[in-house]
Amino acid sequence: MIRKCLFPAAGYGTRFLPATKSMPKEMMPVVNKPLIEYGVDEAIQAGMDGMCIVTGRGKHSIMDHFDTNYELEHQIKGTNKEDLLIDIRQIIETTHFTYIRQREMKGLGHAILTGRELVGDEPFAVVLADDLCVNETDGVLAQMVSLFKQFRCSIVAVQEVPENETHKYGVISGEMIKDDIFRVDDMIEKPEPGTAPSNLAIIGRYILTPDIFDLIEQTEPGKGGEIQITDALLKQAQSGCVLAYKFKGKRFDCGSVEGYIEATNYCYEHLYKQNQKKVALDQHSTTKED
Numbered sequence: 001m002i003r004k005c006l007f008p009a010a011g012y013g014t015r016f017l018p019a020t021k022s023m024p025k026e027m028m029p030v031v032n033k034p035l036i037e038y039g040v041d042e043a044i045q046a047g048m049d050g051m052c053i054v055t056g057r058g059k060h061s062i063m064d065h066f067d068t069n070y071e072l073e074h075q076i077k078g079t080n081k082e083d084l085l086i087d088i089r090q091i092i093e094t095t096h097f098t099y100i101r102q103r104e105m106k107g108l109g110h111a112i113l114t115g116r117e118l119v120g121d122e123p124f125a126v127v128l129a130d131d132l133c134v135n136e137t138d139g140v141l142a143q144m145v146s147l148f149k150q151f152r153c154s155i156v157a158v159q160e161v162p163e164n165e166t167h168k169y170g171v172i173s174g175e176m177i178k179d180d181i182f183r184v185d186d187m188i189e190k191p192e193p194g195t196a197p198s199n200l201a202i203i204g205r206y207i208l209t210p211d212i213f214d215l216i217e218q219t220e221p222g223k224g225g226e227i228q229i230t231d232a233l234l235k236q237a238q239s240g241c242v243l244a245y246k247f248k249g250k251r252f253d254c255g256s257v258e259g260y261i262e263a264t265n266y267c268y269e270h271l272y273k274q275n276q277k278k279v280a281l282d283q284h285s286t287t288k289e290d
């Protein structure tokens with residue numbers, strides 16, 4: 001029902017300079033996989049097959065990553081290194097990628113509006129790839145899609161953060177209508193210390209209904225002179241309904257050095273090493289069968 005996932009990926013990633021001077025933040029590897037591929041995996045797991053990427057200057061490597069590299073394929077053909085490409089080949093074969101460039105960095109709301117041509121008139125997901133989310137069972141987007149099936153309105157993923165960190169996020173307030181689900185009545189982008197309406201911070205996962213595009217169009221630049229998605233969502237909440245969902249799972253802010261290191265350690269221990277063990281076991285059982 002939700003087929004498309006929009007990835008705003010035009011930002012400069014200034015918190016990660018100099019690494020991001022010529023390399024997109026979204027292509028930074030967590031262990032051996034770029035950040036954006038984790039987001040694409042999550043979207044596929046949630047049933048989506050259209051990845052719409054908002055890019056900008058210097059972001060070509062994102063397009064190259066989700067395309068076949070014939071010379072490389074030829075070079076490693078018949079070696080065990082081919083196994084390392086199984087997952088990305090599967091993504092390329094089963095998923096459709098479209099791209100559009102955001103010419104001016106006018107904020108996340110503007111980046112989402114730039115994606116309108118790619119998304120069209122249907123509900124869609126948004127993933128900010130620098131927020132890496134993991135969960136042992138359903139991923140965060142899959143959890144949100146099943147909520148959308150019940151409520152049919154825009155949903156933002158939230159997490160509780162310490163009070164002294166609320167100024168880094170969009171923060172919501174609202175009535176809890178069910179376990180971990182809130183009906184949003186207020187939303188403030190990066191509130192000044194001491195003024196946050198709660199400690200529920202919006203992270204980089206959204207399901208949006210397409211009327212959001214007109215609302216963004218009517219939104220004036222807000223905090224930091226940028227067109228903020230939070231301001232458009234507040235209008236949507238006031239005229240209809242927006243839900244906030246306290247998701248199950250872990251989230252790492254890979255836009256910051258500390259979060260990136262934490263994510264790397266976590267993914268190495270819990271995803272990469274587990275996968276290596278599984279591959280070794282599979283190889284062992286295949287050898288025995290032979």
Ligand code: UTP
Binds near residue numbers: 015016054104108129
């Ligand atoms: P961030 O503010 O976290 O990303 O925006 P940034 O600007 O790249 O990073 P810093 O703060 O300078 O280190 C959240 C997401 O929105 C996208 C970014 O690419 C990121 O994925 N974004 C932001 C756009 O695509 N366009 C914009 O104009 C602003």
